[in-house]
Amino acid sequence: MTGLSRPEARRGASMADVAKVAGVSSQTVSRVANEKTNVDHATRERVLEAMKEVGYQPNHAARALRTGRFKSIGVIVFTLSTFGNMKTLDAITAAAAEVDHTVTVIRIPDPTRGTVSGAYRRLSEQAVDGVVIIFEAHLLDRAEITLPTDQPVVVVDSNAGDGFTVVDTDQTTGAREATAHLLDLGHETVWHISGPEASFSALHRAQSWAATLSERGITPPPVFVGDWTTDSGYRIGKEIVARGDVTAVFAANDQMALGAMTAFHEAGLQVPGDISVVGFDDMEESKAFWPPLTTVHQDFTEVGRLCIQSLMREIETRTHTPGRTLVPTRLVVRDSTAAPKSAA
Amino acid sequence: MTGLSRPEARRGASMADVAKVAGVSSQTVSRVANEKTNVDHATRERVLEAMKEVGYQPNHAARALRTGRFKSIGVIVFTLSTFGNMKTLDAITAAAAEVDHTVTVIRIPDPTRGTVSGAYRRLSEQAVDGVVIIFEAHLLDRAEITLPTDQPVVVVDSNAGDGFTVVDTDQTTGAREATAHLLDLGHETVWHISGPEASFSALHRAQSWAATLSERGITPPPVFVGDWTTDSGYRIGKEIVARGDVTAVFAANDQMALGAMTAFHEAGLQVPGDISVVGFDDMEESKAFWPPLTTVHQDFTEVGRLCIQSLMREIETRTHTPGRTLVPTRLVVRDSTAAPKSAA
DNA sequence: GTGAAAGCGCTAACAC
DNA sequence: GTGTTAGCGCTTTCAC
Numbered sequence: 001m002t003g004l005s006r007p008e009a010r011r012g013a014s015m016a017d018v019a020k021v022a023g024v025s026s027q028t029v030s031r032v033a034n035e036k037t038n039v040d041h042a043t044r045e046r047v048l049e050a051m052k053e054v055g056y057q058p059n060h061a062a063r064a065l066r067t068g069r070f071k072s073i074g075v076i077v078f079t080l081s082t083f084g085n086m087k088t089l090d091a092i093t094a095a096a097a098e099v100d101h102t103v104t105v106i107r108i109p110d111p112t113r114g115t116v117s118g119a120y121r122r123l124s125e126q127a128v129d130g131v132v133i134i135f136e137a138h139l140l141d142r143a144e145i146t147l148p149t150d151q152p153v154v155v156v157d158s159n160a161g162d163g164f165t166v167v168d169t170d171q172t173t174g175a176r177e178a179t180a181h182l183l184d185l186g187h188e189t190v191w192h193i194s195g196p197e198a199s200f201s202a203l204h205r206a207q208s209w210a211a212t213l214s215e216r217g218i219t220p221p222p223v224f225v226g227d228w229t230t231d232s233g234y235r236i237g238k239e240i241v242a243r244g245d246v247t248a249v250f251a252a253n254d255q256m257a258l259g260a261m262t263a264f265h266e267a268g269l270q271v272p273g274d275i276s277v278v279g280f281d282d283m284e285e286s287k288a289f290w291p292p293l294t295t296v297h298q299d300f301t302e303v304g305r306l307c308i309q310s311l312m313r314e315i316e317t318r319t320h321t322p323g324r325t326l327v328p329t330r331l332v333v334r335d336s337t338a339a340p341k342s343a344a
Numbered sequence: 345m346t347g348l349s350r351p352e353a354r355r356g357a358s359m360a361d362v363a364k365v366a367g368v369s370s371q372t373v374s375r376v377a378n379e380k381t382n383v384d385h386a387t388r389e390r391v392l393e394a395m396k397e398v399g400y401q402p403n404h405a406a407r408a409l410r411t412g413r414f415k416s417i418g419v420i421v422f423t424l425s426t427f428g429n430m431k432t433l434d435a436i437t438a439a440a441a442e443v444d445h446t447v448t449v450i451r452i453p454d455p456t457r458g459t460v461s462g463a464y465r466r467l468s469e470q471a472v473d474g475v476v477i478i479f480e481a482h483l484l485d486r487a488e489i490t491l492p493t494d495q496p497v498v499v500v501d502s503n504a505g506d507g508f509t510v511v512d513t514d515q516t517t518g519a520r521e522a523t524a525h526l527l528d529l530g531h532e533t534v535w536h537i538s539g540p541e542a543s544f545s546a547l548h549r550a551q552s553w554a555a556t557l558s559e560r561g562i563t564p565p566p567v568f569v570g571d572w573t574t575d576s577g578y579r580i581g582k583e584i585v586a587r588g589d590v591t592a593v594f595a596a597n598d599q600m601a602l603g604a605m606t607a608f609h610e611a612g613l614q615v616p617g618d619i620s621v622v623g624f625d626d627m628e629e630s631k632a633f634w635p636p637l638t639t640v641h642q643d644f645t646e647v648g649r650l651c652i653q654s655l656m657r658e659i660e661t662r663t664h665t666p667g668r669t670l671v672p673t674r675l676v677v678r679d680s681t682a683a684p685k686s687a688a
Numbered sequence: 689g690t691g692a693a694a695g696c697g698c699t700a701a702c703a704c
Numbered sequence: 705g706t707g708t709t710a711g712c713g714c715t716t717t718c719a720c
Binding site: 068 | 696
């Protein structure tokens, strides 16, 4: 069990150093480093050897200064602690690696006025070739956020203005299917545990839920507003228990669904016997909740992949082609939903 | 609902452009940009105005080339999909933002030979001022991974060699407490669901579990080897049910514990009535599992904070001070553990 | 196939 | 308090 090894420390030999050792011009070293073809085989070998000897390491800054390309893409995100953001970032990172780019994350701690623009500006100071903004933004601040450059930008948020390239999951259809599923099972109405009011994803899901009810002539009951956390779901679950008249709940994410189920269990209610629950996200754990959770699956990997694809196209062609790509969701029916007792 | 706004696109005015408009030297512009004090108030105002007029944006590459500092720290990670890695990255990102640094993530897709070194080398090409390596590495490859520069490095992995600055949670104590808790409850022995063999965290936890049993004169039963996923926990849970003689299980993470509990439920076993379960991690969701999971809490936020703190010190002082910092864990007792029936 | 010269945008060092 | 000079390490251009 050796652990890591650490060879002789040497700092940044330059092309000039290599050139001296190999007895060529630094230009030739550059050609070898960039795998250009017009270098004699013997010369190339000599240069390669010299590189090894002096411990050459390319200097990104110099290269970037010269070429104007950083081979890095920026990701602006408000939190990594939600399942969706984490998954999306993971996918973006993987997709970026495929095209030989790194990912620079800037996490905006508290999306209050000023902070956002400031942090964004900092990132946009050309240390990256393009930016993905994963929005879970507060309504108030959005109007303030301006994108100060002509840098390629992709926004993960189906509510960004028309000037943007947008990638998102099809939240509307997902929420509709979830609600319809419960209604089709025979529930008279469906209650909703939403995400925070400031979140556009939350808004979308809530709107779609309400619309689905309305279309069937059902007046949507009041919304329980959570904050995505298991804790908020638990707290709301207790309120729902206290009401006593709820048979079907659609939670805007799996974590709140989980919290609510815990409150139901504690109150001695059976899921789905006494009350049906649907989530949104389809976390890895959701299939192992008790009972296994019926939920709306989101394909975050695809979202990440499409972000990078769009971004790279904009970067390479230097064109800006606004447009909206919606990644389909699908309802995964498991064991947390059933017909209401009255209908059974 | 306006969405984002996008002002007139303009690309990269330089300091020279600003200088021309403001009627000063570009050096003065630099001074203003860097908030040096020795600039006349009126001049500063003029420069600021000119910056706005021409749409000045600093060029990171040029600055980095000149100063040798990137204001970015690199994070090498094998996956973002585990709870711990994600949390740690989140904390690192937050801590880095505090000291005005961005975080460049490089995700090594498949830690096979060559890939690791290659990816590491790519990152280490001086686009960052220091590196955090979050290790969940395969044994085989570790020997191959060398750190080719004298760049500041912090490793999150209590098994890195002595030449490194190491930050990690105290896995040994955590696993010991978990095992002892079960034993103290009266269980005759404790079975273990481990993480993948290639993982050092998994190895630590398994070793500590075995040692705790041995110290009490108990021969450790065979280990069930999982892969951190809920699915593997579920699969192993079914094996455990089939054995019929297990009363206490310590899983190396919460997700596997969750999967196992699902298998137990399906088999009609009561947790903790028939079988007690302890996890490791203390995910946000764990308190809402059914039953709420007894588990070992890890303070990932602290780990991330310490990583950045150590790294910044090394960067700023240009010294390398190897050392090992262990962040304490603590056992959180909830409802998934109880005395065995025989003892009750 | 190879080299010499120029310059990307910035800041450190020194002049005034 | 401000300007001038030089050069970070690289690549582009143009010679040869």
